[in-house]
Amino acid sequence: MLSPKQLSSIEANPYKADFPLLAKHPEIVFLDSAATSQRPAVVLDAERSFYENMNANPLRGLYRLSVEATASIEEARKHAAAFIGAVDEAGKPQGSEIVFTRNASESLNLVAHTLPQLVDLGPGDDVVISIMEHHSNIIPWQQVCKATGANLVYLRLDDSYTITPEEIEAKIGPSAKIVSVTHVSNVLGVENDVAAIANRAHQMGAVMVVDGAQSVPHIKVDVHDLGCDLLAFSAHKMGGPMGIGVLWGKASLLDALPPFLTGGEMIDTVTETSAVWAPVPHKFEAGTQDAAGSYAFDAALGYLTRQDMNVLEERERLLATYLTDQLDALDFVSIVGPRDGSRHIGAVSFNVQDVHPHDVASILDMGDVCIRAGHHCAQPLLTYLGEQSTCRASIAFYNDKSDIDALVEGLKNVWQVFHG
Numbered sequence: 001m002l003s004p005k006q007l008s009s010i011e012a013n014p015y016k017a018d019f020p021l022l023a024k025h026p027e028i029v030f031l032d033s034a035a036t037s038q039r040p041a042v043v044l045d046a047e048r049s050f051y052e053n054m055n056a057n058p059l060r061g062l063y064r065l066s067v068e069a070t071a072s073i074e075e076a077r078k079h080a081a082a083f084i085g086a087v088d089e090a091g092k093p094q095g096s097e098i099v100f101t102r103n104a105s106e107s108l109n110l111v112a113h114t115l116p117q118l119v120d121l122g123p124g125d126d127v128v129i130s131i132m133e134h135h136s137n138i139i140p141w142q143q144v145c146k147a148t149g150a151n152l153v154y155l156r157l158d159d160s161y162t163i164t165p166e167e168i169e170a171k172i173g174p175s176a177k178i179v180s181v182t183h184v185s186n187v188l189g190v191e192n193d194v195a196a197i198a199n200r201a202h203q204m205g206a207v208m209v210v211d212g213a214q215s216v217p218h219i220k221v222d223v224h225d226l227g228c229d230l231l232a233f234s235a236h237k238m239g240g241p242m243g244i245g246v247l248w249g250k251a252s253l254l255d256a257l258p259p260f261l262t263g264g265e266m267i268d269t270v271t272e273t274s275a276v277w278a279p280v281p282h283k284f285e286a287g288t289q290d291a292a293g294s295y296a297f298d299a300a301l302g303y304l305t306r307q308d309m310n311v312l313e314e315r316e317r318l319l320a321t322y323l324t325d326q327l328d329a330l331d332f333v334s335i336v337g338p339r340d341g342s343r344h345i346g347a348v349s350f351n352v353q354d355v356h357p358h359d360v361a362s363i364l365d366m367g368d369v370c371i372r373a374g375h376h377c378a379q380p381l382l383t384y385l386g387e388q389s390t391c392r393a394s395i396a397f398y399n400d401k402s403d404i405d406a407l408v409e410g411l412k413n414v415w416q417v418f419h420g
């Protein structure tokens, strides 16, 4: 339960005005930020400004526009590195550890196509993932295991939706060569103890990959604290444009990995029969990059940094607590996941008794309440939980108490329509 002071802090909303879609359409109750976030005006302005003032193919030209476009990518890299704590001992952001991709899925595919070669994955080796992965962190590893003969091993959850220390110890053993786990579940909203998993992975000599698609937008992530080797996330879930993703990796590991996509821009020299790769991160960025996208992503990072991620995280925790409290109070609604709101980062899944989630979402949509319904690209998790689909409301800092109240009123209406 929130205190009156906490309630009044989520009643206030100093953020909505920064988001043109929300400001222009006050009737829209947007509770699907786990799928993609809304974008602040500074991001929209930046994308347009790039094409109006800096448009040229980066990396190719020696003229001012192209040099500026190239510099803007490198600036975005530095800010992305700083945002996730990828800094050296003197606090200098390590831009060269940031690879731009199209999205978290592509970042994970890059890893799945290159890391198995480096670690010489083969029969008898384990790739360990968790049962709460998004398909983007399952399918690439299924393919890898089929191709190499390695085993795909799942970390499972206990009744409190936790991957326990015992489970970590039991499943990550000496055969583990790659461990790839989501930081925060896109269905349950729960955070995994990635530092403990990384610690065990490293003790066993495995490489630790983290899917940060649902954590980096919501909580202060520090790659050194997580102890991971590689981290994937998407700009479009954190106020940035669609089409830009990030793969962060330790410099020595990125250096050692073979390239993923090949072609222009990712080479130093080419002969008729061979090529020498460009240094990282360019080795992983074949072809013309989305320079306007990374420029706009940089604006999103700037926006989040100015708001202060710690402040945003605290607000989102209050919103999640209010959301779970309100859902829990409806006797026809059951939460799929912890009932304790403080365990939810962004997402809360639930079901309405005897009403299909698609019907729930469609009726809510009639009142302009946007939620997600389905398997949320996490079918193995839903099967494990004995569900086929759920409703999912997911929040961001630009939501407020009135959004959650509108959801609750909408759910009462759903109940009336089916059972009234």
Ligand SMILES: Cc1ncc(COP(=O)(O)O)c(C=O)c1O
Pocket: 034, 035, 103, 104, 105, 106, 134, 136, 137, 182, 184, 185, 186, 211, 213, 214, 234
């Ligand atoms: C946990 C998680 N990982 C990966 C992804 C894939 O992100 P993208 O679609 O941006 O590649 C998502 C998207 O919802 C996600 O929630």
